[in-house]
Amino acid sequence: MDSQLLLQQFHLKVTPQRLEIVNLLQIKGHISIEDLFVFLQNKFPSISLATIYKNINKMCQKGFLSEVKIPDTKNVYELTKEDHAHIVCTQCGTILDIDIDISTTLSDVKNTTKFNIVSSSVVFEGICPNCMKI
């Protein structure tokens, strides 16, 4: 989707910096603060980390972005989409979205724990096909 529209839908003012942040998120899929900073410096040599943090935080508050916590790695951010799992290559760091059906697991867990489950975070770690060749 168009980055500008996306920002407007969430009532965020459209600035060049924000447009580029959203573009990078669309292109990269998952990106860390540090990587965002490096990429943004191409277009905005004087961009500040504070700007990035403020924007990321605001976008997360709006539900526009989601934070993905991955064991032994920096957190990354992605545009919020429907629930899905992640798989990470521990060698090259690649992160992929995967659609899995955990509905039966979910009802199992609900039954045994009596919790009212609101969300779930599923991350698999391993070696991707590319890295296995090497």
Next chain:
Amino acid sequence: MDSQLLLQQFHLKVTPQRLEIVNLLQIKGHISIEDLFVFLQNKFPSISLATIYKNINKMCQKGFLSEVKIPDTKNVYELTKEDHAHIVCTQCGTILDIDIDISTTLSDVKNTTKFNIVSSSVVFEGICPNCMKI
């Protein structure tokens, strides 16, 4: 299991501070650095955070401890045991271990992604039965 034996099995020198760290881990199940610090100060008023970090890091390196990353919360540590999932109450912070069978999901993911999966991290979030009463 006896804390002293546990330390010796991993070739870690047995010190009073380490014994108490392992005891707390056994009692609490999951504990954050900050909480560890508070509890340890009872027995060791002059204990240093540096000591705790050094020990936790070393124990993680040895595979003795596992770090559990939970969305929107401080990381907690647990004695390493066989693969299991976690469920967290977003209200009171309680963390429970749960045994779920994800073997079929796992083989699905292996087939579709061609990854060689080494480990998985599964965290459910919701409201525990106790907090629901309130």
Next chain:
DNA sequence: CTGACTGCAAACGTTTTGCACGGTA
């Protein structure tokens, strides 16, 4: 025109490091 956004600098909380001393094996 007004309020929000940016960039800078400083502050803050967390984690790591270096060193001298003390304790474990």
Next chain:
DNA sequence: TACCGTGCAAAACGTTTGCAGTCAG
């Protein structure tokens, strides 16, 4: 005894905050 662990202080990070100038709506 030799080495490792501890505690202290300082340093290194990552993140947040306050402020003055600028820009989007």
